[in-house]
Amino acid sequence: MASLRLDIVTPDRLVLSREVDYVGAPGLEGEFGVLPGHVPLLAALTTGRLFYKADGRTNWVFVSGGFAEVAGGKVTILAESAEEAQSIDFERAEKARRRAKERIDSRRAEIDLHRALQSLARADVRLSLRGR
Ligand code: ATP
Numbered sequence: 001m002a003s004l005r006l007d008i009v010t011p012d013r014l015v016l017s018r019e020v021d022y023v024g025a026p027g028l029e030g031e032f033g034v035l036p037g038h039v040p041l042l043a044a045l046t047t048g049r050l051f052y053k054a055d056g057r058t059n060w061v062f063v064s065g066g067f068a069e070v071a072g073g074k075v076t077i078l079a080e081s082a083e084e085a086q087s088i089d090f091e092r093a094e095k096a097r098r099r100a101k102e103r104i105d106s107r108r109a110e111i112d113l114h115r116a117l118q119s120l121a122r123a124d125v126r127l128s129l130r131g132r
Contacts, residue, residue, distance in 0.1 A: 002036035006052055008061060008077040015082045016061065022053040023075050025068050034075050041070040045079065047121045049129060060085040060132040064122050081122075085132040097123035 006023055008015040023034040026048025034041075047064045066079035100120035103111050 003073055004034065004036040004038075005074045006077070007074065008050075008063070008079065008082050010079050010082050015079075016084060018054060020052040020054040020075075024051045025075075025077070026050060026063065027068070034070050036073065038070050040072075041068070043068045045077070047118070047125055049125060050077065050082075060129050062088060062122075062126050062129055064125075083126075085129040088126050088129055090127060090130050093123045093126035097127065 004020050004023070005017070006020045007017045021036075025032055025034070025043070026046050028044040028046045031048075032041075032043065045063055045066050045068055050061045050063045051058050052061070053059075062081075062083045062085070063077060063079045064081045066077065069076045069078070096119060100116050100123060103116040104113065104120065
């Protein structure tokens with residue numbers, strides 16, 4: 001039977017490398033799924049929740065930006081940042097969320113609104129993985 005290997009890599013580390021049965025990834029143009037035998041694909045990712053199925057379980061991973069490449073029975077995720085749900089520091093994400101909210105609400109001219117909104121989106125997605 002065809003197999004599928006999932007590698008998730010960030011600029012600082014290899015987050016995960018394992019054999020999986022299915023990957024669901026947050027593409028810039030919508031979520032997409034990858035089963036073994038998938039045709040080659042290159043897709044940009046958005047900040048969101050990636051999941052994979054392995055050993056009868058669904059596992060969740062935070063990913064932010066980057067690309068997914070599917071080729072030769074392998075899914076490679078090259079992300080700006082990524083953490084498995086169980087290694088997310090939720091207190092840190094709550095602080096990041098508060099900081100971003102304060103910046104957005106302050107409406108100060110020197111605030112980079114786009115950057116603050118992206119930071120808020122990362123915090124919200126991380127917090128949505130609590131308990132997963
Ligand atoms: P913060 O403001 O708390 O740094 P951020 O969204 O700006 O949050 P990123 O730029 O996405 O952080 O990530 C920087 C590094 O810190 C990455 O290695 C990322 O995996 C890690 N990281 C950030 N927030 C968390 C978190 N809540 N739990 C675990 N790792 C985190």
